[in-house]
Amino acid sequence: MNLKFIKLDSMNTRIVAVSAAMLLTLGSFNILSAQNKPLVIDEVVAVVGGKPVLASDIETQYLQFRMQGNIKGSATETRCTILEGILYNKLLLNQAEVDSITVSDKQVESELDRRIRYFISQIGSKEKLEEYYKKSLFEIKEEFRSIIRDQMRVEMTQNSITKSVKITPSEVRKFFKEMPQDSIPMVNSEFTIGQIVKKPKVGLTEEIAVKEKLRTLRKRIMEGENFSTLAVLYSEDPGSAAKGGEVGLFGRGEL
Incomplete structure (x- = not known):
């Protein structure tokens, strides 16, 4: 009986040892597989006019939306909205290339400085801005410079396209009347609120006290x-x- 017990225990030991060896082998295989799996740093999500739209472009704008408190709906919905806007802007930017619309470096730097000042005023300090983006102020400017240049060119292109467009109220009404009912988008209810404000006149006593x-x-x-x-x-x-x-901080003539 003792011999049988010892033999059985020995078999169990061998089984446990083999199982442990298999687990170690599988674990090593999984680790090697994870190491061999390519790490995606960035990727192309769309192409407009031969120019790619990168996933990092969407994330950059998503961070701006978060900082400005413009997130509405889920993160996925927000990113889809951002992508739609980027595609629209890319179309206008492609038209800017065709029409040779350019923006001077001075205009870009002025707008870049204005936005950086706005970001700092919103987040509290330059250090907090750098901490938020995990980049130095110089790197933040380098990242946003090309974005702002493109945005300014898009705006100029849009203005050049629409400057000669004139639509009368009757044309708008006619357009909506001719639209199929199922094609008219739903618009949330809106209310206009008015108030009468009367500011009391400050007396001499109050003025002296202040x-x-x-x-x-x-x-x-x-x-x-x-x-x-x-x-x-x-x-x-x-x-x-x-x-x-x-x-x-405010530039000359901004106050």
Whole structure:
């Protein structure tokens, strides 16, 4: 009985050992297969006028939408909307090539700086912007420069196409009357709300009190108190109060 028990245990040991060896072999095979599987860095999702639309183009705009709070619906729906817009812009960009529509470097840099300032004002600081994109400000500008150039050319092309188009209200009504009922898109209900606002006149007493308060705050700042702290505590501007009075950067003539 003891011999049989020992023999059976020995067989179990061999079976376990073989099973373990098979698992290790399969595991190694899976690891090697995963290592040999190609890593997709980017891919072409469409081609317009001989120029590709990359998956990274969609993701770049998706990140912009997220930062600006323009995400509506699911991520898939948003990406589809972005792709549709890119295809439309590519068509106009192709027409810009045909019509030799160009934009100067100065115009591009001016618009690029304006957008970067806007992004920084929205996200809080240059450092936060770099952290969000995981790139330096220089790299962000390099990435957006060609995008902005194309967008400006698209806008100029669109304007050149539509500048001579004139449509009267009667033509619009006729167009919709002739459309099949099942082809008319559904439009969400909209409401127009009006309000009557009457601003009270500021009296001399209130004006003096406000000026005195401002003088007091200025004196505290000049004596060494932190400007940002006082801005958070006393500023009535909803946009800059939480940022310590920081309103961002503005170019000449923008204010």
